[in-house]
Amino acid sequence: MSRKKSQFVDVIGAVARNRPVLIFISCLVNLLLLTTTIYMLQIYDRVLSSGSMDTLIWLTVISLGAIAIYGVLEQSRRLILSRSASFIDDQLNAPVLLRSMEKRLSGGEPDAGVSDVADLRNYYQSDASLAFLDAPWSIVFLGFVWLLHPTLGTIATVAALFLLVSTVVNDLLTRTRQREAAARLKAANQTAVRFVDGGETISPLGMAPAIFSRWRELHGRARAEQQILTEKTATILSYTRSFRLAVQVLILGTGAYLVLSAAITPGAMIAASIITSRALAPIDRLTAAWRRFVAARSARRNLERMFEGLETAPERVKLPRPEGVxxxxxxxxxxxxxxxxxxxxxxxxxxxxxxxxxxxxxxxxxxxxxxxxxxxxxxxxxxxxxxxxxxxxxxxxxxxxxxxxxxxxxxxxxxxxxxxxxxxxxxxxxxxxxxxxxxxxxxxxxxxxxxxxxxxxxxxxxxxxxxxxxxxxxxxxxxxxxxxxxxxxxxxxxxxxxxxxxxxxxxxxxxxxxxxxxxxxxxxxxxxxxxxxxxxxxxxxxxxxxxxxxxxxxxxxxxxxxxxxxxxxxxxxxxxxxxxxxxxxxxxxxxxxxx
Missing domain, CATH: 3.40.50.300 (P-loop containing nucleotide triphosphate hydrolases)
Incomplete structure (x- = not known):
């Protein structure tokens, strides 16, 4: 017997149908990102050595055309993701509200479904989703660096692996504390709202100092957790950014040594530096986007549980107006x-x-x-x-x-x-x-x-x-x-x-x-x-x-x-x-x- 699909599965399935188009556009976008690198390589290795003005003009025209196509394709995939986010919001918000209301009416605690839909929507319409679409191209760019010279490829590959490990370590070190900080901050905010609503009782009974002390204690704990989390994340991100700058120095320094050794051309040295930067950029963006990805993944699991067993409602027969029996x-x-x-x-x-x-x-x-x-x-x-x-x-x-x-x-x-x-x-x-x-x-x-x-x-x-x-x-x-x-x-x-x-x-x-x-x-x-x-x-x-x-x-x-x-x-x-x-x-x- 085939299992009937829930409305959530239907919505996610409809969004997933855009995936092949997005992957294809992302392939073209990332290939076109090499335009400036190839242009620079040709300027150094052909135009400057030959002094050909015609070659310079044609290279410039072709490069500008490629960049224009890149702009159109980049806009296209952002529009697809933005409309996917709007589709998710339009299709899920009302059913989620209804489901939360039903759970509340049945005596249970309502799910945070609306915030889950927001997390999923924000992931699709942010750069986080683009970072994951571009991440596989880091391997392609690293391959180009290897083609320029194995030594440069080795440096770039080690740098990419280090950034990936940093992303995973950052998640492991902050995941639990992030959940605790979010839970405590939510509890403190809910307590503050209840205290404000109860102002007509708190003020006449002189409870304000004690109530404020209670809220300050709850808020202080949440703030302390958030501060520790922020400091750890800031430390890891700072070291990561410093490491990226150091990698660029190593690539240029090693490239210069290889140029002096006649192993590569000056254009290849500059190209290696640019392509390495392109290869590390998606990984660096993953570090910043990882938290949003984790939130979206958690939101998807929550929504799957919320809609589990709830099939897409069939159209019901319209019954006549009741007489009241x-x-x-x-x-x-x-x-x-x-x-x-x-x-x-x-x-x-x-x-x-x-x-x-x-x-x-x-x-x-x-x-x-x-x-x-x-x-x-x-x-x-x-x-x-x-x-x-x-x-x-x-x-x-x-x-x-x-x-x-x-x-x-x-x-x-x-x-x-x-x-x-x-x-x-x-x-x-x-x-x-x-x-x-x-x-x-x-x-x-x-x-x-x-x-x-x-x-x-x-x-x-x-x-x-x-x-x-x-x-x-x-x-x-x-x-x-x-x-x-x-x-x-x-x-x-x-x-x-x-x-x-x-x-x-x-x-x-x-x-x-x-x-x-x-x-x-x-x-x-x-x-x-x-x-x-x-x-x-x-x-x-x-x-x-x-x-x-x-x-x-x-x-x-x-x-x-x-x-x-x-x-x-x-x-x-x-x-x-x-x-x-x-x-x-x-x-x-x-x-x-x-x-």
């Missing part, structure tokens, strides 16, 4: 490296569109996990989440996304305007943005922002409060007329006006026959629902019509003379028959914090 079939989910499943064999069905279902349960019961599974952010370990009969993971995410509205418990607004965030950064439809904002009750609030819908928001937009973020997030969830809406603790940061707007939005969704799943324990929210799902330790403790689930709780509340409108947390129905004296204890046990 939800079916959850024996769904279980376990966090990465977890010992116990978060959800176990969860099953329920919302058989008709327009149904509003509340999910309640104690902290850690798996409510937020269920929400992520319902919208396809996470994939269950077993079982299926179906929308109109189709598994949500059988849909193309770009096709399903517009039909789903999702408000997570922690709302993220991304760098951009309010309008762009509400419109999910798609084609901006001003009418649809305003319609979603009005439905979420956030239109007037947005108009009072400094630039209205053009106000920039994002992780560091301090002018946007948590409550405002949540209401903008609700508008984003409602944007585009979704058929299925999932709201995870949608009123955790809302004030009275926000609560009212949320209730109005739920009523409008029901009126529009949208299927809604909402995580909330607020009594006023529960009154607006049709069904209630009670989760307890990751399993379904109760599922049914709202009144059937809440009636035992309401009886217990009445016995304790607590006004129903003040009940903010709901006891699972299975606990309701207990005595009224224990109601408060159950409420405390089942109060929900952020999962």
């Amino acid at each position: 939800l079916s959850v079939e024996s769904v279980s989910f376990m966090a990465p490296e977890g010992n116990a499943p978060i959800l176990r064999n969860v099953s329920f069905t919302l058989e008709s569109s327009g149904t509003c279902c509340a999910v309640i349960g104690a902290s850690g019961a798996g409510k937020s996990t269920l929400c992520r599974l319902l919208v396809g952010a996470w994939k269950p370990a077993s079982g299926h989440v179906r929308l109109d009969g189709a598994d949500v993971h059988d849909w193309d995410a770009a096709e399903l996304g517009p039909h789903i509205g999702y408000l997570p418990q922690i709302v993220e607004l991304f760098p951009g305007s309010v309008a762009e965030n509400i419109s999910r950064f798609g084609a901006l439809d001003g009418d649809a943005v305003v319609r979603a904002a009005k439905m979420a009750g956030v239109h007037e609030m947005v108009l009072h922002l400094p630039k209205g819908y053009e106000t920039d928001v994002g992780p560091h937009a301090d002018r946007i409060s948590l409550g405002q973020r949540q209401r903008i997030g609700l508008a984003r969830a409602l944007y585009g007329d979704p058929a299925f809406v999932v709201l995870d603790e949608p009123n955790s940061n809302l004030d009275g006006a926000g609560d009212t707007a949320l209730l109005d939005a739920l009523r409008q969704l029901k009126k529009q026959q949208k299927t809604v799943v909402v995580v909330s324990h607020r009594a006023e929210i529960l009154k607006a629902t049709d069904k209630i799902l009670v989760l307890q330790d990751g399993v379904v403790a109760k599922f049914g019509d709202r009144d059937d689930v809440l009636k035992p709780v309401e009886r217990a509340v009445r016995k304790t003379a607590v006004a129903p409108e003040r009940v903010q947390r709901v006891i699972p129905a299975s606990d309701a028959p207990k005595q009224a004296a224990s109601v408060r204890q159950h409420n405390k046990m089942t109060s929900t914090a952020a999962e």
Whole structure:
């Protein structure tokens, strides 16, 4: 059975198809580099001895033509490499971001795929790739030096071997320390970013001196490693450059001795010096390019692992717009490296569109996990989440996304305007943005922002409060007329006006026959629902019509003379028959914090 190729293999294969052309052009380029050497050799050995002006003119014309061709060919191979780099960037950046997002959503640490793509791209568009294309020609140039005289060839060959050994030694001495320095510098930078983000906590609590001392210690270690690495590299490069100058002196000195001995001509002496310089140049460039080559090689391995087992996605059949019929079939989910499943064999069905279902349960019961599974952010370990009969993971995410509205418990607004965030950064439809904002009750609030819908928001937009973020997030969830809406603790940061707007939005969704799943324990929210799902330790403790689930709780509340409108947390129905004296204890046990 033939092994199917991943998208990464396809992209690298497409780039590799340029290799024969690049090798052929590099052959011509390196041969044409001998133009000035041959020109000088002919000037010394023919023109000056014969005094022929015609020979001088023709040699000059031919040499200038060869140099012009060299310029065109050099530009051609640089353009091929530059476009290959752009192709890699265009084809891999989006899949890498998606893969990193999927890994993050599954609970793992995201891969540094974007930086790996950058390392690969930089290698192709830099002189490093040219250095490796030109390196084999060092052998050809050394052969020319040997043809001029074996003694000169021996000196040049020893010099080339010494430079190669220096490159390898430099890599061996600095490779481990380079990785350590990069890791420590990355950790120090990440710590600095976290400290800056936590400024509103650090400053009032007087933590700044201790925090700065901590960062300075981390940064100092990284800087010390970097300094040692820089000094070692500088030492090796300095000795290498000095050695190259010494080689030129030896070649000229030995050549002069051979001229005096009548073993070679003066032109051959000059030619040997130039060709030796040409032979050593690619090797010298390899020393400078080696680190970039190592980074590109590591990036390629990382990307191969990232895309391993991921075949190029075939084109999927486009499914019709869902009506919102939800079916959850024996769904279980376990966090990465977890010992116990978060959800176990969860099953329920919302058989008709327009149904509003509340999910309640104690902290850690798996409510937020269920929400992520319902919208396809996470994939269950077993079982299926179906929308109109189709598994949500059988849909193309770009096709399903517009039909789903999702408000997570922690709302993220991304760098951009309010309008762009509400419109999910798609084609901006001003009418649809305003319609979603009005439905979420956030239109007037947005108009009072400094630039209205053009106000920039994002992780560091301090002018946007948590409550405002949540209401903008609700508008984003409602944007585009979704058929299925999932709201995870949608009123955790809302004030009275926000609560009212949320209730109005739920009523409008029901009126529009949208299927809604909402995580909330607020009594006023529960009154607006049709069904209630009670989760307890990751399993379904109760599922049914709202009144059937809440009636035992309401009886217990009445016995304790607590006004129903003040009940903010709901006891699972299975606990309701207990005595009224224990109601408060159950409420405390089942109060929900952020999962």
